[in-house]
Amino acid sequence: MGALIGGLFLFGCRKQGERNAKAVRQTSVREIKKEIQMAMKNQKPLGRLELVPVPSRLGAYPNESNRFGMAIDLDLCDGCGECILACNLENNIPLVNDYQASKNNYMHWIEMRGNVPVFCSHCGDAPCEKVCPTVAAVHSPEGLSAMIYARCVGTRFCGANCPTKVRKFNYTDALEEGLQYISNKDVPIRERGVMEKCSLCLHRLQAARWEAKTAGIPWRGEGVKTACAEACPKGAIIFGNWLDKESILYREAQVRGVYAFSSLALFDPAVVYFRGKR
Amino acid sequence: MVKILFAIGILLLFPGCWTLYHAFSIGPASWALDQTVFWGTPIVNFVFWIGLAHAGTFLSAILLLLGARFQKRISFIAELSTVSSIFVAGLFPLIHLGVISRFYFLVPFFNQRDMYVNFASPLVWDFLAIGVYAFLSIAYLIVHIVSLKHPSLSKTRRAMAWVLFPLVLWVHTIVSLDFAVSTVPLWRGGFLPIYFIAGAIFSGLALVMLLLESTQGRGKKLEEMLLAGSWLLLAFWIWEFLQKGVWHPEVIFFGFLVVQSFWITRLREKKIVRLIVGVSVLVAMWWERFALIMHSDIKWLWSDWGWFALGAGLFLFIFFGLYLLFQKIFPELFLVAPQESRKNTPQRQVILIVVFSFMLASFYLFLNHQYDPGVPWVQWVPAFFPIAALIAGLSFFVLGIYPLVPKKYFFFFSGLVVIFVGFAAGAFYAGGNTDLSFQSSPVSAEFISKKERPTSYLWNSRCVSCHGSDGLGNRKFIYEFYPEPQDLTLERLVLQGEDSLTRVVLEGRAYMNPFEGRLSEPEARALIRYMHQLAEDKE
Amino acid sequence: MKKGVLLLIMLFISALIFADYLMAPEPPSRTKKAGVSFLHALHGDSLGLSCEMCHAGSMVGQRAYMPSKQDCMDCHRLPLTESEGIVALDSSLKKAPDYPWSVKSRLPAHVVFHHGVHAKANVSCEVCHSNESDWDRGVPPSVSMNECLACHRGEKGFPPAATDCASCHR
Numbered sequence: 009m010g011a012l013i014g015g016l017f018l019f020g021c022r023k024q025g026e027r028n029a030k031a032v033r034q035t036s037v038r039e040i041k042k043e044i045q046m047a048m049k050n051q052k053p054l055g056r057l058e059l060v061p062v063p064s065r066l067g068a069y070p071n072e073s074n075r076f077g078m079a080i081d082l083d084l085c086d087g088c089g090e091c092i093l094a095c096n097l098e099n100n101i102p103l104v105n106d107y108q109a110s111k112n113n114y115m116h117w118i119e120m121r122g123n124v125p126v127f128c129s130h131c132g133d134a135p136c137e138k139v140c141p142t143v144a145a146v147h148s149p150e151g152l153s154a155m156i157y158a159r160c161v162g163t164r165f166c167g168a169n170c171p172t173k174v175r176k177f178n179y180t181d182a183l184e185e186g187l188q189y190i191s192n193k194d195v196p197i198r199e200r201g202v203m204e205k206c207s208l209c210l211h212r213l214q215a216a217r218w219e220a221k222t223a224g225i226p227w228r229g230e231g232v233k234t235a236c237a238e239a240c241p242k243g244a245i246i247f248g249n250w251l252d253k254e255s256i257l258y259r260e261a262q263v264r265g266v267y268a269f270s271s272l273a274l275f276d277p278a279v280v281y282f283r284g285k286r
Numbered sequence: 287m288v289k290i291l292f293a294i295g296i297l298l299l300f301p302g303c304w305t306l307y308h309a310f311s312i313g314p315a316s317w318a319l320d321q322t323v324f325w326g327t328p329i330v331n332f333v334f335w336i337g338l339a340h341a342g343t344f345l346s347a348i349l350l351l352l353g354a355r356f357q358k359r360i361s362f363i364a365e366l367s368t369v370s371s372i373f374v375a376g377l378f379p380l381i382h383l384g385v386i387s388r389f390y391f392l393v394p395f396f397n398q399r400d401m402y403v404n405f406a407s408p409l410v411w412d413f414l415a416i417g418v419y420a421f422l423s424i425a426y427l428i429v430h431i432v433s434l435k436h437p438s439l440s441k442t443r444r445a446m447a448w449v450l451f452p453l454v455l456w457v458h459t460i461v462s463l464d465f466a467v468s469t470v471p472l473w474r475g476g477f478l479p480i481y482f483i484a485g486a487i488f489s490g491l492a493l494v495m496l497l498l499e500s501t502q503g504r505g506k507k508l509e510e511m512l513l514a515g516s517w518l519l520l521a522f523w524i525w526e527f528l529q530k531g532v533w534h535p536e537v538i539f540f541g542f543l544v545v546q547s548f549w550i551t552r553l554r555e556k557k558i559v560r561l562i563v564g565v566s567v568l569v570a571m572w573w574e575r576f577a578l579i580m581h582s583d584i585k586w587l588w589s590d591w592g593w594f595a596l597g598a599g600l601f602l603f604i605f606f607g608l609y610l611l612f613q614k615i616f617p618e619l620f621l622v623a624p625q626e627s628r629k630n631t632p633q634r635q636v637i638l639i640v641v642f643s644f645m646l647a648s649f650y651l652f653l654n655h656q657y658d659p660g661v662p663w664v665q666w667v668p669a670f671f672p673i674a675a676l677i678a679g680l681s682f683f684v685l686g687i688y689p690l691v692p693k694k695y696f697f698f699f700s701g702l703v704v705i706f707v708g709f710a711a712g713a714f715y716a717g718g719n720t721d722l723s724f725q726s727s728p729v730s731a732e733f734i735s736k737k738e739r740p741t742s743y744l745w746n747s748r749c750v751s752c753h754g755s756d757g758l759g760n761r762k763f764i765y766e767f768y769p770e771p772q773d774l775t776l777e778r779l780v781l782q783g784e785d786s787l788t789r790v791v792l793e794g795r796a797y798m799n800p801f802e803g804r805l806s807e808p809e810a811r812a813l814i815r816y817m818h819q820l821a822e823d824k825e
Numbered sequence: 826m827k828k829g830v831l832l833l834i835m836l837f838i839s840a841l842i843f844a845d846y847l848m849a850p851e852p853p854s855r856t857k858k859a860g861v862s863f864l865h866a867l868h869g870d871s872l873g874l875s876c877e878m879c880h881a882g883s884m885v886g887q888r889a890y891m892p893s894k895q896d897c898m899d900c901h902r903l904p905l906t907e908s909e910g911i912v913a914l915d916s917s918l919k920k921a922p923d924y925p926w927s928v929k930s931r932l933p934a935h936v937v938f939h940h941g942v943h944a945k946a947n948v949s950c951e952v953c954h955s956n957e958s959d960w961d962r963g964v965p966p967s968v969s970m971n972e973c974l975a976c977h978r979g980e981k982g983f984p985p986a987a988t989d990c991a992s993c994h995r
Contacts, residue, residue, distance in 0.1 A: 107315075108315070111320050112320075113320045113321045114321075135468075135469045138404075138406050138407070138467075139406070139407045139408070139409070139467065139468065140404055140407060141391075141392050141403055141404055141407040141409035141410045141413075142388075142391040142392065142403060142404065143401065143402070143403065143404045143990070146989065146990045146991065147989075148989045148990070148991035148992065149987075149989055150991075152991055154990055154991035154994070154995075156935070156990050156991075156994045157935050158933065158935045158936075158994070159391065159401070159990075160384070160385065160388075161383050161384060161385050161388045161389060161391050161392065162314070162383050162384015162385050163382070163383060163384070163392075163409055164314075164324035164325065164382075164384065165324075165407065165409060165464075165468075167321075167324040168324045168325050168468060168470060169468045169469050169470065170469075171469050173321065173322045175321075176321055177314070177319075177321065177324060177384065178384070179313065179314060179315035179319070180313075180315060181313075194995075195995065196933075196934035196935045196995065197934070199385070200313050200384070200385075201313055201314070201383070201384025201385040201386075202384055202385060203384075207995070210991060210995050211937075211995050214937060214939075214992070214995065215887075218887065218939040218941060218942050221939075221941075221942045221945060222885050222939070222941035222942055222944075222945050223740070224945065271469075398845075398969070398971060399969075399970045399971060400970065400971040400974050400975075401970070693829070696829075697829050697832070697833070700833055701832070701833060701836055704833045704836050704837045704840070705836050705837070705840045706840075707837065707840075708836065708837035708838065708839070708840030708841040708844070709840045709841070709843070709844040710844070711837075711840075711841050711844070712840060712841035712842060712843060712844025712845040712846075712847075712848070713844040713845075713847075713848050715841070715844075715845055716844065716845040716846075716847075716848030717848065718848065739885065739886075740885055743877075743884060743885040746875070746877055746884060747877045747878060747881045747882075747884070748881075750874075750875070750878065751872075751874055751878050751899070751900065760872075760873050760874075761873070762871075762872055762873030763872045763873055763874065769903075797903075799895075799898075799899040799902075803895075804893075804895065804896075
């Protein structure tokens with residue numbers, strides 16, 4: 009009852025006011041780099057990895073020909089952190105204020121844990137999606153665990169339910185506090201109070217799919233690379249289509265050891281780690 | 287005593303409301319949370335206060351049905367405590383939300399966006415169940431008050447108690463499912479629902495005992511129940527320790543050991559001891575929820591303390607405010623226990639209402655299913671009973687109260703309720719406006735693009751107005767308005783050559799327009815080749 | 826009793842409709858006025874011109890762009906009719922800035938719409954943007970999510986398309 013009465017008067021409460029683009033202080037790439045350095049100094053330990061089967065077709069979409077995913081080659085990766093910078097710039101990831109930084113609460117979608125990049129695994133049977141009351145966390149037929157920011161009310165159930173805790177909650181209004189660096193117009197700015205996480209560069213996938221569709225050719229993920237995969241100087245991050253037998257990702261997975269976090273192993277992750285030979 | 291507590295409530299509301307304002311303006315960053323602990327003290331307080339509410343219903347409704355005699359003395363206090371604490375409890379999930387203005391996304395109700403809630407999420411069940419519980423608790427209290435003047439209404443009261451009895455268990459089971467369905471190892475466990483219910487009733491008994499002490503006097507039965515409850519909870523704590531390996535000495539001290547002082551009659555006779563035990567149980571149960579939900583050594587901010595002030599202040603304010611108010615208006619409420627009439631609601635009527643409410647609830651689920659056919663039936667079940675209970679409870683309420691109050695008042699008040707509910711339904715249906723302040727930059731003319739565009743498209747958008755889609759000229763336009771363009775025959779194109787034609791496209795000639803700046807050179811060349819192709823197709 | 830119940834139902838419905846009306850989104854027109862009067866009715870089918878002649882990108886691109894002044898001048902370099910308005914038009918065109926029109930997208934940043942994909946699926950412009958006379962009267966196109974979804978489910982005569990969130994939202 010309290011919720012109902014209170015809620016009726018709360019329509020529009022905590023609403024983000026009309027933002028004046030001119031008044032927004034933009035941060036700089038230098039500050040972003042500094043923050044990444046700070047984040048990399050306080051790394052959490054990497055969880056336990058275990059061997060998992062190669063990701064395959066999702067049971068819910070038997071006719072779908074794409075399931076996008078990634079693999080990180082731990083034999084090549086040296087934890088340089090270039091992927092974090094690329095991701096931050098690609099996805100307009102805000103800085104955090106001093107208070108959040110002191111608690112080691114960064115918004116980076118990719119974080120280093122024990123010098124290994126860790127981010128959303130886009131589980132095929134994602135625990136975060138099941139508990140989202142408003143369907144803001146949904147699975148796309150192409151295997152992405154997508155986040156619809158406009159639907160998110162910020163119950164943070166998904167974050168609590170994610171075994172790897174890679175979801176990031178916007179505790180601050182980055183635009184208002186001048187912590188936002190808008191480097192990519194294609195990615196919306198997230199407001200305070202919504203969850204966000206790795207989108208597997210959804211905007212790039214969408215753009216490529218449109219082009220293929222407009223031209224009328226079937227598309228299986230050609231011409232797309234996520235920002236982190238593009239930026240990795242060692243080529244350790246491989247983006248691809250798990251269902252495309254021709255893709256490097258699939259062919260590599262046949263000969264390498266495919267690992268994922270033990271806590272995620274039951275949830276069919278689409279982002280995995282390669283290590284050693286099979 | 288009552289007035290002092292009321293005054294304390296008002297005093298506590300000052301820091302409480304300040305915390306509330308702070309939370310509304312700053313958001314979840316105002317209390318202790320980080321990127322691994324997402325559920326903080328508001329959720330702890332929510333579970334704590336909703337538990338307190340349940341005990342009130344337990345004491346008044348369930349014991350009424352069981353025919354416990356001491357229930358008569360405490361039922362009014364218990365019901366008042368339920369209504370007050372459910373109000374407090376309902377506030378905390380709202381505070382918890384990241385974007386409060388979108389709270390209506392959680393309502394399982396139709397909306398113009400054609401979007402629906404995720405019925406697999408216990409939070410949706412939560413919202414529904416607690417809403418229904420709040421409405422029925424208020425109706426139950428009203429019935430109690432009206433039944434003072436009209437003893438025949440006690441049959442309605444008993445009927446509503448039958449609705450509330452399973453509803454209480456249902457609601458708190460759902461609250462426990464918020465945790466039990468998750469993947470967090472500490473939150474899992476099949477025993478969670480019964481554990482939560484036991485904990486809720488245990489803490490609520492302590493609260494009602496305290497309230498009774500501060501208003502009317504001792505409740506000896508409550509003390510005995512508290513003692514029994516402490517052993518029940520100890521069993522659960524041992525169970526939890528064996529399963530998960532966690533135990534909290536503070537909880538066992540405050541929640542179990544302190545309560546054992548009731549064994550000693552000399553201590554138990556002292557009011558101060560009873561008060562200490564009551565408060566200690568509340569502390570223990572709060573601590574227990576805190577240890578379960580946050581399980582982290584995250585540093586508290588002042589807002590986390592502010593919730594105590596808000597919760598306690600609001601509770602004391604509502605409870606004792608209503609208490610004082612009722613003392614003025616219905617002094618008989620405090621003098622005699624309500625006269626019970628032994629008559630029951632006619633069986634036919636009960637059956638009719640039960641069937642009617644189950645049918646309507648099924649219909650609601652059917653509509654939902656039509657709306658969102660992808661959701662398996664089993665996930666609608668948690669919503670079924672709260673809806674049926676709402677309909678049944680309201681039917682009993684309306685049928686019972688309608689003959690007793692003047693028609694004027696009945697229609698006036700039900701008119702107000704109906705307008706409120708209708709307004710809420712309309713608002714939920716429409717939803718808020720989408721925030722457009724984050725527009726992409728304005729779209730004006732297309733500049734020369736970095737990527738090459740498909741040539742056929744360039745032809746269609748740049749050349750067709752005069753040259754026609756087939757290169758023969760757009761008759762409609764050029765006959766009426768414009769000089770006829772050159773025929774783009776194969777012979778002519780070959781004669782002129784690609785280089786010079788590209789220059790013509792870019793720089794213009796006679797009536798031909800210059801396209802420099804709107805087409806890149808490779809694009810212009812591609813267009814010439816496209817013209818070749820068109821001319822070849824013609825021949 | 827019966828009258829009372831009827832009254833209550835009426836009250837409920839009117840409160841519902843009133844609230845719905847109060848909350849209904851009403852986006853203001855966001856087209857920048859350019860000082861050049863333009864009538865779609867005079868430039869469209871009657872001349873055999875399609876939308877993409879001026880709105881570049883509407884058939885293959887993500888966005889349909891507004892024409893630049895140069896696009897207008899392609900044809901308006903010559904006096905095109907003998908009607909009296911043409912003098913006023915010529916002078917206003919002369920004064921107009923290089924990019925006379927700009928429109929702010931009504932789509933929120935988290936929604937994406939690709940014109941080309943829809944054109945490829947034979948969805949004509951009028952399906953969402955209503956008709957020429959409406960544009961000339963300044964009625965803004967109003968597209969709401971349930972209309973998008975109805976069409977994507979195949980309820981509006983087109984074959985069903987993707988209805989998962991991530992194909993239109995980001």
